[in-house]
Amino acid sequence: MRMNMRSDLEKNRRKNVAAIAVLAAAVMALALVCLFVGSSHMSIAECFAALAKKGSAAQVRIIWNIRIPRVLAAILAGAGLSVSGLIMQTNLNNPMASPSTLGVSNAAVFGANLSIIAFAGGFLDTGNHLSSYTVGANPYATSLMAFLFSALSIFLILGLCRIRAFQPGVVVLSGIAIGSVWTAATTILQFYATDVGLSAAVIWTFGDLGRATYRTDWIMAVVVAVGIGYFALMSWRFNALLSGDAAAKSMGVAVDRLRFVSMLLASVITAVCVSFLGIIGFVGIICPHVTKKLLGHDHRVSIPASALSGSMLLLLADTLSRSIGNGSALPVGAITSLLGAPFFLAIIFTRKGEHN
Amino acid sequence: MLAIKDLSFRYSRHSPMVLQGVDLELEDGEIGILLGKNGSGKTTLFKNILGIQKPQGGSICFDGEDLLKMRRQERARRVAYVPQSIHFGALSVFDTVLMGRVSYFGYKAGKEDEDAVWAILRDMKLEDYAARNVEQLSGGERQKIAIARALAQEPQLLVFDEPTGNLDIANEQLIIQEARRVAKEKNIGILTSLHDLNQALDLGDRFFFMKDGQIRHAGGPEIVTEAVIREIFDAEVRIVDMEGEIIIINGGQKA
Numbered sequence: 001m002r003m004n005m006r007s008d009l010e011k012n013r014r015k016n017v018a019a020i021a022v023l024a025a026a027v028m029a030l031a032l033v034c035l036f037v038g039s040s041h042m043s044i045a046e047c048f049a050a051l052a053k054k055g056s057a058a059q060v061r062i063i064w065n066i067r068i069p070r071v072l073a074a075i076l077a078g079a080g081l082s083v084s085g086l087i088m089q090t091n092l093n094n095p096m097a098s099p100s101t102l103g104v105s106n107a108a109v110f111g112a113n114l115s116i117i118a119f120a121g122g123f124l125d126t127g128n129h130l131s132s133y134t135v136g137a138n139p140y141a142t143s144l145m146a147f148l149f150s151a152l153s154i155f156l157i158l159g160l161c162r163i164r165a166f167q168p169g170v171v172v173l174s175g176i177a178i179g180s181v182w183t184a185a186t187t188i189l190q191f192y193a194t195d196v197g198l199s200a201a202v203i204w205t206f207g208d209l210g211r212a213t214y215r216t217d218w219i220m221a222v223v224v225a226v227g228i229g230y231f232a233l234m235s236w237r238f239n240a241l242l243s244g245d246a247a248a249k250s251m252g253v254a255v256d257r258l259r260f261v262s263m264l265l266a267s268v269i270t271a272v273c274v275s276f277l278g279i280i281g282f283v284g285i286i287c288p289h290v291t292k293k294l295l296g297h298d299h300r301v302s303i304p305a306s307a308l309s310g311s312m313l314l315l316l317a318d319t320l321s322r323s324i325g326n327g328s329a330l331p332v333g334a335i336t337s338l339l340g341a342p343f344f345l346a347i348i349f350t351r352k353g354e355h356n
Numbered sequence: 357m358l359a360i361k362d363l364s365f366r367y368s369r370h371s372p373m374v375l376q377g378v379d380l381e382l383e384d385g386e387i388g389i390l391l392g393k394n395g396s397g398k399t400t401l402f403k404n405i406l407g408i409q410k411p412q413g414g415s416i417c418f419d420g421e422d423l424l425k426m427r428r429q430e431r432a433r434r435v436a437y438v439p440q441s442i443h444f445g446a447l448s449v450f451d452t453v454l455m456g457r458v459s460y461f462g463y464k465a466g467k468e469d470e471d472a473v474w475a476i477l478r479d480m481k482l483e484d485y486a487a488r489n490v491e492q493l494s495g496g497e498r499q500k501i502a503i504a505r506a507l508a509q510e511p512q513l514l515v516f517d518e519p520t521g522n523l524d525i526a527n528e529q530l531i532i533q534e535a536r537r538v539a540k541e542k543n544i545g546i547l548t549s550l551h552d553l554n555q556a557l558d559l560g561d562r563f564f565f566m567k568d569g570q571i572r573h574a575g576g577p578e579i580v581t582e583a584v585i586r587e588i589f590d591a592e593v594r595i596v597d598m599e600g601e602i603i604i605i606n607g608g609q610k611a
Contacts, residue, residue, distance in 0.1 A: 005483055005484060005485075005486040005487055006486075008486070008487035009448065009450055009486055009487045011487075012448060012487055233463055234463075235463075236455060236458045236461075236463065236464075236465070237458065239445065239447060239451070239455050240455050240458055242443075242444060242445025242447070243439075243442075243443060243444050243445065243455075244439065244441075244443065245408075246403065246406070246408045246437070246439055247437060247439050249406065249407060249408045249428070250406045250407070250408065250432065250435070250436065250437035250439075250515075251432050251436075251437075251455065251456060251458055251459060251509065252428045252429040252430075252431065252432030252433075252458060252459030253428070253458065254428055292446070296446040296447060296448075296489065297445035297446040297447055298446075298447050298448075298451055
């Protein structure tokens with residue numbers, strides 16, 4: 001019997017490794033597809049040629065300066081947003097926790113709106129052109145403002161929660177409260193905006209992977225790698241946290257410190273992705289839930305699997321948004337929800353996918 | 357082994373004392389049982405011993421070492437916890453028990469940790485469950501897994517909060533037997549709270565009656581008297597000797 005059980009355990013472990021390998025292969029395949037699809041209608045052969053830096057200068061530029069940074073952004077932001085959601089859910093013992101429910105995204109929206117409407121549009125008088133609103137004096141100014149306000153929001157929530165010793169319910173509620181303050185402030189700001197300023201601000205909030213450059217990809221890569229590396233190292237501690245704070249503490253886990261550091265890292269990942277790319281909602285909820293449902297709650301599996309499924313969803317959404325948009329890409333944030341929500345509902349309502 | 361002296365605790369500076377002047381001693385392999393009404397401070401005392409709450413005053417010593425000054429991992433290797441309400445997350449039984457060894461391995465479990473888990477599962481006749489999802493087990497089975505996980509910490513003291521609270525009678529007996537076996541075979545001390553006074557008498561070596569955050573009476577089975585129960589629980593009971601077995605019956609003498 002014992003050997004049987006050992007082999008059953010082995011079988012489960014192999015199944016998990018296989019699942020992660022399949023996901024990784026799917027991400028790579030999708031990344032290639034993503035490279036080949038676009039409004040310039042290059043053939044696959046032309047794409048490969050351009051990839052090898054042969055072919056026309058325009059084609060090389062399209063592949064290397066537009067499509068590759070975009071594909072990298074999809075992989076990085078998808079992984080980062082998805083794992084951030086997973087870690088927030090574990091930390092707060094709340095399946096609804098995600099970057100958007102904790103107000104981090106709302107704060108980023110406010111920061112970007114402030115930059116676009118008040119500074120570029122209102123005070124700096126850059127003329128009535130859409131591009132001058134979004135770009136402003138410095139192309140990173142809006143991202144920087146978005147990041148600063150989400151960071152402010154994070155520290156506000158974490159600071160408030162230190163007072164109440166990080167009770168998960170308190171964190172979620174204060175996140176919702178602070179998030180609604182940012183939303184209200186954004187509404188007031190938009191009320192005073194000019195037509196062009198308003199549309200620029202609204203367009204910013206539509207997530208768009210096209211804003212990615214190599215420099216933003218590098219920054220995201222560092223932040224996402226540090227975050228996921230730390231989370232992976234702490235896998236067993238997160239597993240212990242699933243049994244509740246008291247049990248985890250009794251097993252020797254420094255719960256308060258783990259929660260503070262990992263919430264901070266998850267929030268910073270979100271803030272960086274959102275400030276560069278705009279709002280890409282729902283990835284942080286859909287992907288972790290689907291992986292947990294299919295592969296179980298063990299963080300040694302759910303962290304890499306959530307990261308890969310997040311990349312996959314964003315690559316898929318981006319490819320779709322560019323192929324059905326007829327020349328201009330549809331907002332990728334809308335596509336992630338349109339794609340993800342039905343799948344998500346199907347997973348929730350079927351018992352077939354239940355981990356066993 | 358465990359020596360608590362003059363322990364006091366309150367949740368914040370402005371809230372009332374939850375524990376005051378608590379003294380408690382327990383030897384290796386002894387089963388100590390806390391008895392008292394809900395809210396008398398039993399769970400809070402457990403949480404202080406486990407390092408989940410920090411006391412304002414007093415000391416908790418373990419073989420002469422101050423438990424309050426010990427690192428978390430060190431403490432986890434001495435004292436383990438089986439909580440009142442048990443939930444795990446969807447992990448295999450094997451991994452759930454392996455989790456108990458996190459204070460030994462830190463980041464990645466090694467072969468000796470896995471071997472230790474197999475030994476515990478074999479000992480508790482849980483080997484057949486190893487690959488199963490712990491979320492799909494019954495209440496009694498989960499309680500057993502929680503005990504197995506606590507044993508994986510290789511503790512000298514096991515703290516059990518209301519171990520039979522949510523169980524049917526068959527599982528209650530199973531858990532009581534398991535607790536007794538652990539204490540006697542492995543010489544692990546057990547500190548627990550029980551509502552059922554007969555179960556308590558059946559299982560315990562030492563009894564601690566708590567009221568309003570204080571231990572009012574402590575000692576062997578001889579201190580369990582009608583007068584003490586009346587004082588602690590405000591309840592009338594009769595204690596009868598049935599062929600050498602002491603049984604506590606609800607309700608006072610019929611007038």
